[in-house]
Amino acid sequence: MVKLxxxxxxxxxxRRVHGNWYLSSYQYKFNVKxxxxxxxxxxxxxxxxxxxxxxxxxxxxxxxxxxxxxxxxDQWVHLRETATVxxxxxxxxxxxxxxxxxxxxxxxxxxxxxxxxxxxxxxEGYDFFKVYVGMPLKIKWAEDKKGDFSDIEYYEPIxxxxxxxxxxxxxxx
Amino acid sequence: MGVQPVxxxxxxxxxxxxxxDVNMAELMNEAIEDALNKCNCTxxxxxxxxxxxxxxxxxxxxxxxxxxxxxxxxxKPFLRVTTxxxxxxSVAIAAYYAVASxxxxxxxxxxxxxxSCGSTTVGLSSVALGEVSIYLQLGYDYEKLRRNMGAGxxxxxxxxxxxxxxxxxxxxxxxxxxxxxxxxxNAAKNWWTHLKMPNLTIEQVLDTPYISYPxxxxxxxxxxxGSCAMIYTTEENAKKFTxxxxxxxxxxxxxxxxxxxxxxxxxxxxxxxCEQLGAKISAKLAYEQAGISFPEKEIDYAEVYSPFxxxxxxxxxxxxxxxxxxxxxxxxxxITATDGDLPxxxxxxxxxxxxxxxxxxxxxxxxxxxxxxxxxxQSPKEIHTAIGHGWGGALNLITLSxxxxxxxxxxxxxx
Numbered sequence: 001m002v003k004l005x006x007x008x009x010x011x012x013x014x015r016r017v018h019g020n021w022y023l024s025s026y027q028y029k030f031n032v033k034x035x036x037x038x039x040x041x042x043x044x045x046x047x048x049x050x051x052x053x054x055x056x057x058x059x060x061x062x063x064x065x066x067x068x069x070x071x072x073x074d075q076w077v078h079l080r081e082t083a084t085v086x087x088x089x090x091x092x093x094x095x096x097x098x099x100x101x102x103x104x105x106x107x108x109x110x111x112x113x114x115x116x117x118x119x120x121x122x123x124e125g126y127d128f129f130k131v132y133v134g135m136p137l138k139i140k141w142a143e144d145k146k147g148d149f150s151d152i153e154y155y156e157p158i159x160x161x162x163x164x165x166x167x168x169x170x171x172x173x
Numbered sequence: 174m175g176v177q178p179v180x181x182x183x184x185x186x187x188x189x190x191x192x193x194d195v196n197m198a199e200l201m202n203e204a205i206e207d208a209l210n211k212c213n214c215t216x217x218x219x220x221x222x223x224x225x226x227x228x229x230x231x232x233x234x235x236x237x238x239x240x241x242x243x244x245x246x247x248x249k250p251f252l253r254v255t256t257x258x259x260x261x262x263s264v265a266i267a268a269y270y271a272v273a274s275x276x277x278x279x280x281x282x283x284x285x286x287x288x289s290c291g292s293t294t295v296g297l298s299s300v301a302l303g304e305v306s307i308y309l310q311l312g313y314d315y316e317k318l319r320r321n322m323g324a325g326x327x328x329x330x331x332x333x334x335x336x337x338x339x340x341x342x343x344x345x346x347x348x349x350x351x352x353x354x355x356x357x358x359n360a361a362k363n364w365w366t367h368l369k370m371p372n373l374t375i376e377q378v379l380d381t382p383y384i385s386y387p388x389x390x391x392x393x394x395x396x397x398x399g400s401c402a403m404i405y406t407t408e409e410n411a412k413k414f415t416x417x418x419x420x421x422x423x424x425x426x427x428x429x430x431x432x433x434x435x436x437x438x439x440x441x442x443x444x445x446x447c448e449q450l451g452a453k454i455s456a457k458l459a460y461e462q463a464g465i466s467f468p469e470k471e472i473d474y475a476e477v478y479s480p481f482x483x484x485x486x487x488x489x490x491x492x493x494x495x496x497x498x499x500x501x502x503x504x505x506x507x508i509t510a511t512d513g514d515l516p517x518x519x520x521x522x523x524x525x526x527x528x529x530x531x532x533x534x535x536x537x538x539x540x541x542x543x544x545x546x547x548x549x550x551q552s553p554k555e556i557h558t559a560i561g562h563g564w565g566g567a568l569n570l571i572t573l574s575x576x577x578x579x580x581x582x583x584x585x586x587x588x
Contacts, residue, residue, distance in 0.1 A: 004377060004391055007361065007369040009187070011194040021232070021295055028303045030437050035311065063439030067430055086444050089332040090386035093320045104320045106385075108333065108433060108441070116440025119321045119433065121314075128386055133340040148312025 034062040037076070043147035047079040047139070049114045060114035067116075079113040083155055085135040086110045086117035090128030105131050109155060121154045136160050177580055178272035179411040180419040181404050183538035184208030185365040188399035188526045191289040197231060198240035201285045204402040205244055211547065212414045214279070214404060216245035221277040225254040225264040225284045226530030229299050232291025244283060257300075258478075259426075260284055261401065261534030262563030262572025266424045268405040269574070278407050285400035286528035293396065300567055304434045311438055328393060330432040330446065330567075331481035332385035337447040338483045339387060342498035346387055350378040351504050352482035353392050353524060359511060360521025363549035367397040367526040394480035399528035401535045408580070417545040421574060422581040423462030425455040429569035443569075447483075452491035452564075455571040460493070463575040465558070468493040474516050474543050474552065474559035476536040480523045488562060489517065492573070516552040519543065533563025537574045544578050 034050060038061060041048045050062035052073035057066055059073065066073050086108045092101035105128035109120045122131070123140075137155035145151045184207030186192075186200050195203070201224075209216065222244060224237045233239065237246075237253045252271075256263040261284040268282035301322065308318055322329075338344070354373050361371035378391035404414070411418040429451035430443045456468065465471045475494055479485035486500035494515065495503055503509060509517040518524070520539040523532050540559035542548040557579070563572040 004370065004373065004381070006357075007371070009189060011189065011192055013193045014195075016193075019232070026302065028306050030303075030307050032437075035438060039311070057442070059440045059442075061439050063435065064437055067435075067442040087333040087337050087446055089329060089336060090383065091320055091329075092383065095316065106321050106329070110444055114440060115444070116442050117444050118438075118440045121317050121321075133337060146312060149308075150312040150314060 031064055034064055038062050039147050039149075042149075042151045043145045045141055045145065047081065047111065048076050049079050049111065051075040051077045057116075058114045059116045060111045061118055063116070077113070079111050081139045082112045082158070083109040083120070083137045083139070084112065085131060085133055085137065087133060088128065088131045103128060107131065107155070109137060120152070123154050123156060126157070134162075175273040176275050177408050178269050178405050178421045179408055180421060180541045180576065181406055181411050181414040182208045182212035182214065183401070183403045183541050184211060185535065185538070186400045187365055188367040188397045188528060190367065190395060190397060192287065192398035193289070197233065197236050197285060197287050197290065198243035200287055200398065201240050201283060201400045201402075202243040204285070204400040205281065205283060208281075208402040208404055212404065214414045218279050218414075219245060219249065219281045219404075220279050221250045221252070221271055222246045222281045222283065223252045223254060223264050223267045223271065225260040226286050227257060227260055227296060228255045230291050230293055230296035230529060231287050232295070244281070250277070255530070256565060256570060257567065258529060258565035259533050259563040259570045259572045260530040261532055262537070262561070262574070263426065264534050265403065265537045265561070265574055266426055266572060268403065269421050269424050272405045272407060278410055280405045282403045282405060282534065283400065284531040284534040286530040287398045288396045288529065289398050304438070307438045308434075328385050328388060328481070331484060332388050333433065333446040334487060335387050335481060335483035337445050338487050341447065342486075342501060344486065344501035346379060346389075347375060348486075348501040348504065349387070349392060349482040350375040352479075352485050353378050355504070355510060356485075356518055356522045356524040359519050359550055360525035363520055365399070365526075365549065366521045367399070368395050368521070369525070388481055392482050394523055394527040395525070397526050397528040399526065399531055401528075401531040401538050403534065403538050403541070415545075417547075417578075419541045419544045419576050419578060420580050422464070422577050423459035423575040424573065425458035425462075426570065426572045427451040427455040427458070428571070431568055447487050449487065449491045449569065449571075451569050451571045452488060455573045456492045459560075459573045459575045463558075463577065463581055465575065469495065472515075472558050472560055473554065473556040474519075474540060475562070476518060476520065476522075476540040476543075476559065477562045478523050478533055478536055478564040479518070480527060482524065484564070485518065485522065485524070488564070492560065492562065511550060511552050512554070516543075516554060519548065519550045519552055521550075533561075533572060536563060537561030537576070540574070540576050544576055
């Protein structure tokens with residue numbers, strides 16, 4: 001790696017006083033009315049989204065207030081187990097016991113049948129250079145379900161027919 | 174419509190990663206002195222002061238009370254504005270409204286940030302901790318969440334935009350590096366900027382490791398200490414202060430949905446992070462006020478808020494200066510260079526200097542100085558109309574100021 005050089009100016013040091021902010025005892029309140037019903041369905045192995053009657057936007061995970069028309073959505077709809085990658089990135093992190101930081105993919109997915117995206121996980125050790133926008137995924141349920149987000153263990157990449165179609169198009173052109 | 178606000182001067186302090194020789198109040202004073210020296214104005218002419226910085230990033234509570242004497246705010250109306258990354262843009266808009274309302278004649282808009290004094294992590298945790306605790310409460314694995322959030326902080330929002338922009342426009346990492354090289358070369362010609370790299374090459378940028386794919390270490394913005402000050406006044410007063418007034422013809426401030434996580438752990442309605450509906454709407458509103466019908470032809474200079482190179486490409490398209498998905502081609506042809514047809518970020522942009530609270534105000538200030546012809550890295554082209562843009566990470570808040578060397582014209586019709 002080349003070290004990027006830049007023109008630096010040295011400023012004289014003056015006296016500094018050190019201090020700390022204590023940031024541990026904060027409390028946050030949030031409304032679990034909608035999300036609890038969704039988690040109950042997750043325990044049964046079902047995916048449900050919340051549909052707004054006024055603009056037909058389906059949110060998954062459910063939202064208390066529709067982002068488009070500010071109404072309270074109240075219609076539960078069942079969603080399919082497949083999803084697509086809405087956007088992604090890759091990051092390097094050190095787990096306990098690692099000497100070198102390892103690459104991890106980070107994806108935001110859109111559940112098929114829903115109109116919103118949220119952060120999800122790919123299988124451990126998946127190469128993020130293989131991920132692309134619009135990649136199809138399928139849900140992998142956890143063995144023992146607890147009725148929370150950990151019931152979705154990860155999303156598994158599945159075969160994408162559009163890759164072959166794109167290849168054919170390229171060769172024809 | 175109220176009074177027509179006019180910018181008569183803008184000033185900066187020196188920017189560096191650690192300004193160890195001054196404290197916050199002295200840093201702010203440097204920029205104000207520079208602004209007052211550039212025009213025929215003294216601190217007694219100022220009627221009202223507007224100040225802003227990113228809350229909790231500098232480690233001092235209510236810093237504006239501390240610096241009252243250093244910025245000449247004694248016995249004068251004083252207002253603090255803070256809206257995260259766009260603080261500077263909001264300060265500029267607050268100063269615009271203070272003059273336009275007719276309440277005050279001359280308004281001093283100031284913004285600063287001394288990041289070496291505080292901790293950025295503490296400041297960001299006040300934004301993100303609430304959402305994180307909800308996710309943990311609902312059974313999201315901590316290790317996984319840490320990684321997702323690690324890529325999902327300010328750089329992550331930039332990385333997601335970059336991924337979607339690259340998949341839309343088929344631009345390469347080399348195109349992103351080209352933007353960086355142009356900005357850092359421009360910064361080297363300016364006296365107040367932070368990362369001055371006159372000899373940087375594309376290969377050097379592409380040789381650095383990834384921070385969040387596809388953004389590399391060489392592509393991301395630094396953390397700077399610095400401040401910026403601007404003087405807004407009425408058309409009549411401007412004649413006393415300067416020969417080259419700059420008219421503020423339109424302002425807009427539009428927020429879109431949150432970037433990656435929303436309240437109560439719900440889904441995010443914004444499926445494509447690089448779509449940026451807020452920027453399009455803010456452009457429409459501000460251009461409408463300024464009477465600009467054809468932004469791609471009428472705007473001569475753009476100063477956009479781009480901590481990451483893909484954003485510079487994205488904003489230029491969303492603000493109507495280039496066709497969709499073509500900005501990286503214009504960079505290859507050198508249209509956006511200092512001596513090009515549409516100079517962009519001649520100051521080096523946020524990419525080279527990022528004193529967070531001051532960054533968006535510096536964009537407006539640099540655009541004004543380019544119209545006046547007093548900028549550090551002045552474009553040889555004659556500039557009549559310029560824009561200064563700001564963006565804030567978590568909520569996609571956009572601020573936009575349209576500046577010109579003539580008062581606003583009548584609106585002719587859609588963009």
